[in-house]
Amino acid sequence: MNMTRVESIQFEELDETSATGEKPMVKRDVDALGHVAVQLDVVVGNAVSTIGELFQMAEGQVLKLDRGLDELLELRLNGKTFARGQLVASGDHFGIKIVELA
Template sequence: MTAQPRSFDLLKDVDVRLSVELGRTEMKLKDVLSLGEESVVMLDRLTDELLDVMVNGKLIARGEIVAENNRFGLRIVELAGSEG
């Protein structure tokens, strides 16, 4: 176990935004404006692909969706930069 510099301790309580990206698509504005209830938007990711986990817009990990106690969760499968 490596000791962390004391100055790093100051950053541990800083709030960050963690987001999970399910997929992306490009649409024309007119198509976005026509979306309504029960509209389906196809994304660029397959159902068996890992999801991107990002902190403040930077990829940090990939994971998969899990369900527990009627809530969605995320299981981290790999950390960014640790592939292969």
């Protein structure tokens, strides 16, 4: 029988230091996994539409999403939600402030 050893990951409580990225949230040596490529998606919301409606869309038209302005965004790693956060400005770019780990 093949056996796989599974180790738990210890997460630290988020504080001001970890929110700025100065301390890692995971206490673990991840050097062995550092080269593994993953897909990270930030989901703002979803919309359902027909092909006909999409083809009729015009520049400047608004597509309504299923989430409110105050709702958290989802961070998905390879399709699975692992955290939620708030959209923030980071200089001239958008950023995500992590507020919840799933």
